[in-house]
Amino acid sequence: MTAPAQTEIKTPTWTGQSLPRKEDERLLKAQGAFVDDEGIYRMGYAHFVRSPYAHAEIVSVDVSKAEALGGVIATLTGDEVKAMTEPLFQFAPKPEGQIEEYLLGVDRVRYQGEAVVVLLAETREIARDAADLVEVEYKPLPVVIDGVDAADSDSPLLHEGLGNNIAWEGLFDWGDIDWAMENADHVVKIDSLHFHRYSSTPIECNAMLINWDPGTDIIRVVSNNQFPLFGALVIAPSMGVGVDQFDFRSQDIGGGFGIKINSYTQIGVLSLLSRKAGRPVKWTEYRTEHHLSGGHGNERTFRNIEIPVMADGTILGFKMDVFDNAGAYLHYEPLGAVIWSQVAPGAYRFKNIQVDYKETVTNKCPAVPNRGYSRMQHLWAIERMVDTVAHELDFDPVELRKLNYVQPEDYPYTTPNGCVYDSGNLPAALDAVLDLIDHDAVRKAQKAAEGTGKRIGLGIGTTLDSGTNNFGQARILNPELPFSGNGEACTAKLDLYGEIMLTLGTIPQGQGHETSASQVAADILGVSPEEVRVWTGFDKGHSAYIGFSGTYASQFAVTGINAIIGACEKLAAEITEVAAFALGASEEEIELAEGMARVRGDAEREIPYIGIANMVYANNAVLPYELATKVSLTCRHVYVVPFDLPDTEKKYGNLTLTYSTQTHAAVVEIDDETGKVKLLDYAVVDDCGTRLNPMLVEGQVHGATAHGIGAALRETFEYDEDGQLLNNNFLFYHPPTAVDVPHIKTGSIESPSPFSGTGAKGMGEGGGAPLHAICAAIQDALDPEMPIVNDSHNPPERVFGLLGYDGGADGRGVTVESRG
Amino acid sequence: MDKGPVHDIEFTLNGETRSDRIAARQLLVHFLRDDLGLRGPKIGCDTGHCGACTVRYDGGTIKSCMMLAVQADGAEITTVESMSSDGDMNDLQESFRQHHGLQCGYCTSGMLMSSQFLLERKPKPTEQEIRAGIQGNLCRCTGYVNIVKAIKAASGQEVSR
Numbered sequence A: 001m002t003a004p005a006q007t008e009i010k011t012p013t014w015t016g017q018s019l020p021r022k023e024d025e026r027l028l029k030a031q032g033a034f035v036d037d038e039g040i041y042r043m044g045y046a047h048f049v050r051s052p053y054a055h056a057e058i059v060s061v062d063v064s065k066a067e068a069l070g071g072v073i074a075t076l077t078g079d080e081v082k083a084m085t086e087p088l089f090q091f092a093p094k095p096e097g098q099i100e101e102y103l104l105g106v107d108r109v110r111y112q113g114e115a116v117v118v119l120l121a122e123t124r125e126i127a128r129d130a131a132d133l134v135e136v137e138y139k140p141l142p143v144v145i146d147g148v149d150a151a152d153s154d155s156p157l158l159h160e161g162l163g164n165n166i167a168w169e170g171l172f173d174w175g176d177i178d179w180a181m182e183n184a185d186h187v188v189k190i191d192s193l194h195f196h197r198y199s200s201t202p203i204e205c206n207a208m209l210i211n212w213d214p215g216t217d218i219i220r221v222v223s224n225n226q227f228p229l230f231g232a233l234v235i236a237p238s239m240g241v242g243v244d245q246f247d248f249r250s251q252d253i254g255g256g257f258g259i260k261i262n263s264y265t266q267i268g269v270l271s272l273l274s275r276k277a278g279r280p281v282k283w284t285e286y287r288t289e290h291h292l293s294g295g296h297g298n299e300r301t302f303r304n305i306e307i308p309v310m311a312d313g314t315i316l317g318f319k320m321d322v323f324d325n326a327g328a329y330l331h332y333e334p335l336g337a338v339i340w341s342q343v344a345p346g347a348y349r350f351k352n353i354q355v356d357y358k359e360t361v362t363n364k365c366p367a368v369p370n371r372g373y374s375r376m377q378h379l380w381a382i383e384r385m386v387d388t389v390a391h392e393l394d395f396d397p398v399e400l401r402k403l404n405y406v407q408p409e410d411y412p413y414t415t416p417n418g419c420v421y422d423s424g425n426l427p428a429a430l431d432a433v434l435d436l437i438d439h440d441a442v443r444k445a446q447k448a449a450e451g452t453g454k455r456i457g458l459g460i461g462t463t464l465d466s467g468t469n470n471f472g473q474a475r476i477l478n479p480e481l482p483f484s485g486n487g488e489a490c491t492a493k494l495d496l497y498g499e500i501m502l503t504l505g506t507i508p509q510g511q512g513h514e515t516s517a518s519q520v521a522a523d524i525l526g527v528s529p530e531e532v533r534v535w536t537g538f539d540k541g542h543s544a545y546i547g548f549s550g551t552y553a554s555q556f557a558v559t560g561i562n563a564i565i566g567a568c569e570k571l572a573a574e575i576t577e578v579a580a581f582a583l584g585a586s587e588e589e590i591e592l593a594e595g596m597a598r599v600r601g602d603a604e605r606e607i608p609y610i611g612i613a614n615m616v617y618a619n620n621a622v623l624p625y626e627l628a629t630k631v632s633l634t635c636r637h638v639y640v641v642p643f644d645l646p647d648t649e650k651k652y653g654n655l656t657l658t659y660s661t662q663t664h665a666a667v668v669e670i671d672d673e674t675g676k677v678k679l680l681d682y683a684v685v686d687d688c689g690t691r692l693n694p695m696l697v698e699g700q701v702h703g704a705t706a707h708g709i710g711a712a713l714r715e716t717f718e719y720d721e722d723g724q725l726l727n728n729n730f731l732f733y734h735p736p737t738a739v740d741v742p743h744i745k746t747g748s749i750e751s752p753s754p755f756s757g758t759g760a761k762g763m764g765e766g767g768g769a770p771l772h773a774i775c776a777a778i779q780d781a782l783d784p785e786m787p788i789v790n791d792s793h794n795p796p797e798r799v800f801g802l803l804g805y806d807g808g809a810d811g812r813g814v815t816v817e818s819r820g
Numbered sequence B: 001m002d003k004g005p006v007h008d009i010e011f012t013l014n015g016e017t018r019s020d021r022i023a024a025r026q027l028l029v030h031f032l033r034d035d036l037g038l039r040g041p042k043i044g045c046d047t048g049h050c051g052a053c054t055v056r057y058d059g060g061t062i063k064s065c066m067m068l069a070v071q072a073d074g075a076e077i078t079t080v081e082s083m084s085s086d087g088d089m090n091d092l093q094e095s096f097r098q099h100h101g102l103q104c105g106y107c108t109s110g111m112l113m114s115s116q117f118l119l120e121r122k123p124k125p126t127e128q129e130i131r132a133g134i135q136g137n138l139c140r141c142t143g144y145v146n147i148v149k150a151i152k153a154a155s156g157q158e159v160s161r
Helices: A024-028 A064-068 A078-084 A124-133 A177-183 A228-239 A264-277 A287-293 A336-343 A375-393 A397-404 A426-437 A439-449 A471-477 A513-525 A556-583 A609-617 A625-630 A694-713 A766-781 A796-803 B028-035 B091-098 B108-121 B127-133 B145-154
Strands: A044-050 A056-062 A072-077 A115-121 A135-140 A166-174 A186-195 A207-212 A219-223 A246-250 A281-284 A299-309 A317-325 A352-360 A454-469 A487-494 A500-504 A532-534 A590-593 A596-599 A606-608 A634-640 A656-671 A677-687 A745-748 A814-818 B006-013 B016-023 B054-057 B060-063 B076-078
Touching: A024 B091, A024 B108, A044 A124, A044 A264, A044 A287, A056 A078, A056 A115, A064 A072, A064 A124, A072 A078, A072 A124, A072 A264, A078 A264, A115 A124, A115 A264, A166 A336, A166 A471, A177 A299, A177 A317, A177 A352, A186 A375, A207 A264, A219 A264, A228 A246, A228 A264, A264 A281, A299 A375, A317 A375, A336 A352, A336 A375, A336 A454, A336 A471, A375 A397, A375 A454, A375 A766, A375 A814, A397 A426, A397 A454, A426 A439, A426 A454, A426 A656, A426 A677, A426 A745, A439 A454, A439 A656, A454 A556, A454 A766, A487 A513, A487 A556, A487 A609, A500 A513, A500 A556, A513 A532, A513 A556, A556 A590, A556 A596, A556 A606, A556 A609, A556 A625, A556 A634, A596 A609, A606 A609, A656 A694, A656 A766, A677 A694, A677 A766, A694 A745, A694 A766, A694 B145, B016 B028, B054 B108, B060 B108, B091 B108, B091 B145, B108 B127, B108 B145, B127 B145
Parallel strands: A044 A281, A219 A246, A317 A352, A500 A532, A677 A745, B006 B076
Antiparallel strands: A044 A115, A056 A135, A072 A115, A166 A352, A186 A299, A186 A814, A207 A219, A207 A281, A299 A317, A454 A656, A487 A500, A487 A634, A590 A596, A596 A606, A656 A677, B006 B016, B054 B060, B054 B076
């Protein structure tokens, strides 16, 4: 891979500043436009009828009573959908068969909350009443909810076409794990680790306003889907429509975190409902629906983990069996089955890695990308391994990390599976974060607390936030998939009266793209950020876009920003060319500053942008014909990430362009009587290369940290043995409130990326580090003879169980085999 | 179309007295949003936990999804729409902007309502008092750090930028 030329921002006046956001005023004054704020003439309200069973045959569906209710406009059943569509595209069908999923449940439901009927009525209330009148007869079937059990040949089968419940499997084998096991001084063996199910649960649920216009056959979709072009890829062939028929639009989105990639099935089915009814359809998901069916983060179980370690603490690698529980259908999955390998060795110089990976289907809600998607689960397991090695072999977890980290001088560092870590300084970040929590003082307090019934523990979480992924990794799952590379688009325009406007392909949900885009553009075009209008939200008919466009996977700072830079440079070149003609100068003599094109060093010769725009838009006879036909002042640029195709046989290649690092430290206090974990202190040091707007970066760090803290201690989606979700609203699912998270201390270092042009790296996801740090801190607080912390979710009852361990038959979950 | 039983109510909204005929079953938040077109109160849950629909009600705060609109008969309600005079943001709103106290902006209206009420009761709140004061409002973007900072700064207390 070759690095792109370093892009020089001419006068870095604005880029790098912590400017307040352009987005804020409208949001603070309740003048934002979220989907539910919008309406269209004659729209009806949609409501879904959902399965109360986790697994059942649909014996019959009768909508006649619902249709007879006054105010009901139309109904749509699974059988109707089956008759008018094809099954949804599957990314990695097995040679012997595949999952058949339609936009509504057909013949069988496979998770509680799966939609079987959707109806449209004149009001929300009537729609809800009508849903109660739909009669569905179900014949319950046996249920499997555990991702490991599901792989058993005798477990209840979800999809006949698959033959078993294993949706995808593959062996990842890099280095020489057998050699490592034979030559290690110790092998630390962990029975099982379990990463639990949760979701970052955006406060705004899914919502959409869809109008299949009968006159033009255009499907107008106002939604808060954060990656609608991906959705179109899946649903358009199923619906038998062209992607060009979809007009996607979004303005303000109330948080996404990846979960809002998943609403494409609703976009599809509600489009069909709109066509059938001949009316616009509005749907605002209820919180309970969102929890039942909006998508959950991946749950993953790691089994038979073996870690070869040398006497000095050098960890040679690991092997393990992985079972990822994808839920009932594959939404975006099985991409997660390879995305973790962007960070295969974590932050460490592990050379020998063997992972036997299975992705199973179960009677749970489909798993979908959630902040830290797939890498976080894997990184958590690695951090658990490192801390367990330290704990069992009596190494200091700080020193063990420093010994095994990829070192500052190693960058660019090629991992055993061919990924290239671009830059970083992990030892410095670790020192910095330990300073923030005053490591030595914590250790003293820990000693002082011994025997008081309140134990103190300190834990470190090192994580990687891999950004700008190479879609070619999908070919590792299925070599036939026509996906690779990545990129983003932007159009920069000088409008009729000299106004500068950008349209982006990105679909932000609070990340502040309008602000950072205007900072970068202002520096290139010689104006202030206030003079740059960044078109708010996404509008498929208006915005520049390519197939990858969207906001996901920590990439705006690279793909979005480079597209903006490219478009602005093209626009600057056109302005310069017109100005050179107008001022009778050479292009080299022209500089752009203060909204003017002027001849450098000659205060008398300048032309404002309005003058340039006038000549091109409305006065083009004054220009030489060749120039008038050459420039448009509307400049589109597509930034293409320089990726190669991976080797699908060896599962080897560079899967991501940049790697931000975050190093977290948590100090916890555990109450012996209750097992309750309290956070006493928390700090993060992030390194995302060059920061375009440090205040926005810090905001992302805060948010990702709170998600991880919530997940570690409060948030979980639990199912009972019948597949009933126990946390279907915020009464039973507990995102942290302001009193549940401590003040988060932050620090930063900057290791510019050599690959991204600006030195910036994507950084929004944060890699789930609080889960790593809090589990490590709990472990640190426990007595050495207590079990290892083997679950990512640690409510009081689980911690209480660890504290009360009586040396029972299950053991501590870890054994050590030492040689010589 | 039959809306079912209706009731006539009179109440004050953002300083203006008004009379409305309201379907008995309609939630206050749906009435404010769907019938009156206010965008301030947001809907984030069905159970009164997220706080996005928080409005000022007779001097205190309520979650407008937890009330039927007809129950507002005689009440004095203000929403975030009342905060900006002549289009300018007030000090609290400006402080949220200066301190990056919002990201997606969905919880923001409710958060402003609770913060305003808190500052009326406690003009110089401590960090713990601020956190307790906004405990009924979930935010999933900010980790609350900058919201706490914004409220503290709005109260005239020193904060680091």
